[in-house]
Amino acid sequence: MIDQEAHIVDYIGVLLRRKWLILAFSVILVGAAALKNHRVRPRYRATATIKVESHRGPIAYLPESIRYRDYGDPDRTINTHLRTITSYPIVQRAVEATLGPTVQSPDADQPDPKVLAALSAITARAVEETNLIHIETTHSNPQVTMDLTNATAKAYKEYTNRKRVAKIRDNVQWLTQEIDEFKEKVKESEKALHQYRKKSEILSFKSEKSLHLKELSEIRSNYNKTRVQRVELEAQIREIEQVLETKAQYIPAFLGEELLRSLNAQLVSALLELTRLSKQYGPRHPRIIQTQTYIQSLQAELNHSLQKAIQSKKSKLRVILTKEKSLQMAMNAYKKKAIQFEGNQIHYALLEREAQSNQELYDILVEKLKEINLIQNLQAEEVTIVEMAKLPSRPLPSKKGMNLLIALLMGLSLGAGGAFFLEYLDMGLKTREEVDRYLKLPTLGTIPTLRRNRKTTSKKDYLNLIDQMRAEGSIAEAFDTLSVNLDMSSVDKPVKTLLVTSATMGEGKTLTALNLAISAAQSGKKVLVVDLDLRRPSLHKVYHLNGDQGFMDSLHSIYEINLNSGKLGPLALSDLLYLLKARSKTGRLSVEKNGTAVELLVKSGRIHSIIKKGLDEPRKLGQLLLKQNALTKSQLDRALRIQKSNGQPLGELLMELGFVAKDQFKACLKLQMEKSLQELLLLKKPCFQFVETDDIRTESYIREIAQEKDFFSGLGSGSSSPLLKRIASRSVIKTDTPGLFISPCGKIPANSIEFMGSERMAEFIKTLKEGFDLMIIDSSPVLGAAHTSLSPTLVDGVILVARSDKTNRKTVLEAKRQLHLANAPILGVILNGIDLKRHYYQYYYHHYYYRKEEEKEAPRQKRGETNPDRKDGKQAQHGKGKKEAHSEKKGKQPHATEGKSPVQKEKDQSPLQRKGGIRKTGGKRKSSP
Template structure:
């Protein structure tokens, strides 16, 4: 929720900042549209209201006659299109005898493109498009029809069958006349079309009745001929007989298959066994005669066994009994053979019976299929006869109905309200156009405001420092105008921006430098050192991405602020190409840092260090500008000298050239404990600052944070972010100071 409020405040801030763009665009839009509106010719509108009932289905209702889609939606859409048809428009114009229309040649409601095109034409910046009247290739009648259709609007009233026919014209009399005449001609044509449709339908129906009657006769003759050719009296009865016979044969075949399978199983079983094992088969064992012979044979063999105990084998009794046994065995074998022969005969008979029945079944199936084919053709002929009869009866009935309705024809469209001559114009709507112009102007103005705001890629706020440069924000320095008045109220005392901390210590700029001093010092000291209240000497490099960003001014005032806090401070002017520190502090520049680097024995630190009028503040100017600044600043001697000076001073500030112009700041960054990165408010571009930051980071430099210089507190855009530092808070006579600055 808090983030949303912050974002809303940012939007409001953008609108306030770019308010003149919004107001200018809105004003110009309102003026342009107001002029355009008052130049328009009044436009009048007349309305005729008609009632369109759905087409009656009694005239020609079935779709087979005229193939009409009688759905309500399609019907009404068709009527609306007829009202706007060119043929109907020509009839209206012919009836009125019009050769010209008082039709408005301008838009009823404004469009931004139309207005600016018209203004461009008036100013001679563009050539107007040729009007329809000037185009000789367009037929005059067609042009008149086009103008008429552009003047007409058909508006159905939702939830009803009422339709409004609206006509516009610069002539109020003509507007009413056009609407009423269009309704009259439309109603007349609708009735004429229905009468013509009825006559055409009657003729068409009578012709179709004759054709269908012939089709009925032809189809009946074809059906009768087919029945005679195939000797068919009744297909249904014959089909029932054939199906019954087919069912009976199918049952007989199944029974024959079962019987044959049983006999075949017994027969094959007998064939499989050897002769000495045949007697064990069920078909043999279950035979009563064989069972009796077996009993008789068993008794004879038992008796023979008893006689062997008394007689020899050749004894007459033994011989006679053996003969009886042999005869019984012979009878048994004969009976078994007879059973085999009987099984074989039964199998062959069953197989033959099955084949005969199967053949009869197949023949019956073929007969049934043939009958089905004939039945299909018979059904086709019969259905054709029935269909022709239905169509014939329907056509005959509709012919009679059409003849009746033709004589009783009525119109389903009528006028509910005639158009009256309008008293007041409908356009231009002056108040609405002006209000819309304000809305459009505000929208365009706000759009342009945000466009310019987001197109501006310069660094302006602390959020830009954090978001785009990914470094802490150390503070801002307000812009110092031509006159800044000190707290003593002496009018006309001009403060020097390079030394404003010393000249006007109670100004908002001075307070900003003191705040920057505090933030820089705290960023150099670790939490452990801060807890122990230690104050170590610190070497700070002050640089910026490009020239003219106020870097040297900040070095001077920051040095003064540190000196005023009691820290022994040294400023070293290492901008060996464009030095300015000697000018700011008004010191001699005959010997300086460059001379010391070139000849350390001759120019020691005692020689080059200059005392200023500010207590605790010394300066080492540049000295003679060397031909090789980078070699001097990158030497080991520069590091040794600055480290030696750090032991004598609490704070050392190094003023260096811009990062993106020379390599000097990269070389000095290896000596400094931290870097103060300066950007100019609204001037330094993000990509330029990012490129400078990346160069410093590539050299493993420690960037303490960013400072935004030359912030204009009188602008709403900066007052929104930095209002805390406004001079009202820091000066007893802040109101006077602000007014004087303005």
């Protein structure tokens, strides 16, 4: 089932299930609150109002480091006042003024108890948007309340006044000290300024600075001019040298000598003449040679003149370089002097500013000291009492009702929290929804718990306890509904054998099985309840039986019969074959009567072959083959002649000759063995002998046929065991409830574990349930007793019983897992012991319906009437006649079949009972459950 979300009804159900826990928390807390209210004395409150003023200090214009600050953020200032009012020193002064002197000081490890009590009683609160503060005191004595409030206001006023006076005194003292210090600083700074001016021999820094600047400007101007001249000379020299190198035919313009210009003109004219003559004459012409000679002489004279000009320019350059260097040195000297002058001027300025600053501070301090001396007696008080506290006339309103309400709410909250926490820790299965959610199994039914009172029978009296459970309308109807649910869940495959088990002991599976059987019997079914709880059998206790005889005794007695030899009389052949099969014996069984001898080869309890001794057996087999048209008469005669001569088995010979097919021969052989077996069953009191041996060799063709599984599987299957039915019927006991039979566990043998999952157990259960519509088996718990539990595969369905609120779901899950491992056909879960009141929301309709039914039936019971619609057996109990009631008083028990017709009596009996094998219950049974 898909895990559904929790609904509000689920939460309400948790609260209702844990209502006693919630009630306990609520009662404890409400009781504690009521006790506290009873001890609380009336409280009185008195209020005094003060006003606080924030004044700027009288030296507020001093530097930040020496400013007298008593102002800032208004909220912070008000909060400071509030904390100071309720501080230990202020309250201690108020207590000493009101209640007497205190012993301990505020610095002591153990403060005065009176002061501590006053601290918890006094509060201070600010009035919004004002500078007013209310001082409130709460106390059980109205006079003490008023006196303590007024004393606190006065103590705080005195505290602020003392603080203001002390602060002004400290400021005057500080200013006086500062004035003396600054007076000495002014003298020292003036003296240092004078000495520095004298040392530097400077009258005025301004005149000296202008003179130095003028001289430095002239030197810098001459230096620049000289530098320009140097650059011009260097350029002219480079140009003249370039003319000499390139032999250029021009004279630079800066050379103004007439000689150089004349030589250059002549040179140009001679070159032109040489050019003209070169066009007319050859290179060796006298005129050309003469002209060339003339040009060379002019060029040499011109170069000489240019060399002289270069030397002249270089001489001027050396002079100018010397002048430039001297000017640069002078300029650097003036720069150093200017830098030194600037440094002296800066130091002088620092000294001058220090002297001036000291003088200004000194003047300010003197002025502020005069102001303080003038206004120290004129400043208003910081705290004033606006209104004194009055004697309270009535106590404060009581909060007893609120305390009780808060305690109740806290109790409900803690109880609800504890309820949900315990619900979280609870691992038990409580509702069908939890079964579906955690086990993933259907819930076949929910059985309410029996409402116990003073008259309720002890659990040890099981029979009367069942009567009371059946008398409980809701429980009886729950089992009737469970019986119907089982029928509805197995429409396609009806459940004939039902195993009822649980995870552990104490789940109520035995009573559940019995009540389910009673409901099924009352619906018209014949029901057998078998107790197979080998750990704690209890069915015999329910019906007050001794427990020495029962299911296990009958089962064990079957296997104590001697099978070695004997005479078949009480023990039929079918019983003998069944016992061999049940004990898985292997060997040779010989049966003989009046000359008829038959040998049965048994392997693991199953017939392996049947050999009838006699000379005419081969011929009978041949005649059977003829009837089946498997061969002809001539083929049979030929095979018999051969068989007589060599002794070879007839069947093997027929198949070798190809006269008979294997399938045809197998069918005839099986039919012959069936006839032989039927003849054995008809023999009256034959003698038998069984030899247990593994030597059961037969003819090869029979061994080959025997290897086929379907050949001997049905051989003799039609035979039944009357002995098994007789012994099984001994364990069945008829109860007073019509249609209900029981089979107690009986005495448990030492080797009972070997029977639980064996084939003999399956055969015994199969025989026992014949004639019953339903067999309910009460088995051992799954966990802790798996070796004593019946194999779940022997039944049609398994029901797991779990007790509500007690069974751990992990335990049931483990039981479910083990059942699944055993391939058990689990039908579902029966949730037993449901508390209808505790699980109110889950079972509201169920509870409401049966309450109404019981209310309707109560008047009828008082009048001796019965409800014809009830099926839980109460009609038989309350509707008896006077004769039956009289017989019960005498201890006589009316049988369930009295007053019925023979046909009805026959219907109430099982086939086993009609053979006389079923006993009736004895004990102290008083009425039908």
